[in-house]
Amino acid sequence: MGFKERVYLLTKKIPKGRVSTYKTIAQKLNCKAYRAVGNALNKNHNKDVPCHRVINSSGHIGGFNMGIKKKVKMLRKEGILVKNNRIDLKKYSF
DNA sequence: CTAATGACCATTA
DNA sequence: ATAATGGCCATTA
Numbered sequence: 001m002g003f004k005e006r007v008y009l010l011t012k013k014i015p016k017g018r019v020s021t022y023k024t025i026a027q028k029l030n031c032k033a034y035r036a037v038g039n040a041l042n043k044n045h046n047k048d049v050p051c052h053r054v055i056n057s058s059g060h061i062g063g064f065n066m067g068i069k070k071k072v073k074m075l076r077k078e079g080i081l082v083k084n085n086r087i088d089l090k091k092y093s094f
Numbered sequence: 095c096t097a098a099t100g101a102c103c104a105t106t107a
Numbered sequence: 108a109t110a111a112t113g114g115c116c117a118t119t120a
Contacts, residue, residue: 003116003117004117021102022101022102022103023103026116031116032103032115032116033115033116034102034103034115034116035101035103035115035116036100036102036115036117037101037102038102039099039100039101039116039117040101040117042100042101043118055101056101056103057102058102062101062102063100063101064101065101068101071101
């Protein structure tokens with residue numbers, strides 16, 4: 001099982017209405033490859049992995065392969081408050 | 095093998 | 108608040 005698959009597996013565990021960060025996911029994999037986590041999610045095309053729930057450690061939106069507008073839209077649809085492309089990690093972190 | 099590429103991070107200016 | 112910088116590391120060419 002490669003790095004990518006492990007990232008997807010952890011991402012799938014994020015509940016609807018909550019978020020995690022690239023850094024947190026890397027830490028759960030016992031590594032510091034937060035940048036590679038983003039790269040892995042970028043290449044994901046599986047709808048079952050909710051990659052829109054992964055954001056920056058600073059609480060900013062981060063990127064999205066279908067455009068950040070779409071990402072914000074999906075997050076808001078789950079009841080997450082997004083203001084100025086930012087999310088309160090204290091409140092929504094998983 | 096090396097070199098370049100990011101959905102990143104922390105620090106500094 | 109923004110912008111630049113150096114580091115980071117799996118993946119890809």
